[in-house]
Amino acid sequence: xxxxxxxxxxxxxxxxxxMLFMKGNPAMxxxxxxxxxxxxxxxTGVPFDSYNILADQELREGLKEYSSWPTFPQLYxxxxxxxxxxxxxxxxxxxxxxxxxxx
Amino acid sequence: MTPDDVRSRIQAALPDADVSVIDTTGGGDHFDATxxxxxxxxxxxxxxxxxxxAALNDAITGPRAPIHALALTTATPExxxxx
Numbered sequence: 001x002x003x004x005x006x007x008x009x010x011x012x013x014x015x016x017x018x019m020l021f022m023k024g025n026p027a028m029x030x031x032x033x034x035x036x037x038x039x040x041x042x043x044t045g046v047p048f049d050s051y052n053i054l055a056d057q058e059l060r061e062g063l064k065e066y067s068s069w070p071t072f073p074q075l076y077x078x079x080x081x082x083x084x085x086x087x088x089x090x091x092x093x094x095x096x097x098x099x100x101x102x103x
Numbered sequence: 104m105t106p107d108d109v110r111s112r113i114q115a116a117l118p119d120a121d122v123s124v125i126d127t128t129g130g131g132d133h134f135d136a137t138x139x140x141x142x143x144x145x146x147x148x149x150x151x152x153x154x155x156x157a158a159l160n161d162a163i164t165g166p167r168a169p170i171h172a173l174a175l176t177t178a179t180p181e182x183x184x185x186x
Contacts, residue, residue: 033172061164069149070156070163071173087148101149 005062012059013076016049018101021063022073023054030054033085034073040092041075046101077101104131104162104170116158117142121183132171139183151177 013019018041024030026038039049053060053072064070067081075082077100082088091097106124112138113122120140127133128143133158136155152175162170178186 064164067148068153068156079122081149083152087152090148 001062001065005058006066009059009062009066010052010074010079013079015051017078018046018048020048020073021053021076022050023052023075025052026050031072033071037073037075037085037088040088040097043092044098044101046098057084077103104134106134109134109136109159109162109170109173112162113138113158115153117154123179127172127174132169134170134172135174135176137176137178139180141179142181143177144179144181148177151175 020026020034020037020041022029022031022034022037026036026042029035038050051059053063059075060072063074067074069081069084071084073085073088075084075088082091082100088097091100106126106186109124110122113124114120117138117140119142120138122139123137125135127135138155142154146154148186155177159170159173162168163173
């Protein structure tokens with residue numbers, strides 16, 4: 001991965017405190033897993049930013065390598081990878097997600 | 104890919120693991136895997152998923168990757184017993 005791409009990925013993750021990399025956008029998710037994370041985030045009421053990786057093939061492939069995480073959606077809070085759809089759902093069910101989002 | 108293929112790939116990386124894999128659509132590309140391994144002890148969810156993804160990386164990434172979706176549930180043997 002080029003340094004330029006690495007920096008662009010870091011900058012994109014830093015765009016929002018709660019940042020969701022997803023397929024599609026929150027109004028029109030293009031994948032059931034992305035839709036489920038959007039639904040959970042909306043339930044928490046915490047504002048979040050999103051990035052449509054379907055519209056940016058370079059960043060999509062780069063982010064997989066950058067985070068050693070080959071699937072989407074990916075949720076970041078304060079620049080740290082929280083997880084994909086399974087982990088977000090588990091955290092939500094355990095009542096831990098709101099704490100992570102609020103921290 | 105078959106559920107057996109997915110299971111054997113995970114077990115190659117985590118030899119002690121109990122792995123059960125379901126093909127959720129019957130199409131050989133959407134899977135649901137439950138993995139129980141002592142290797143997860145002391146690791147958070149992100150690290151656990153990374154261990155499994157690493158075992159299957161080439162089957163998940165790339166334009167011709169056979170796996171389109173992989174739902175994961177992970178537990179240590181102790182956590183699994185408590186369920």
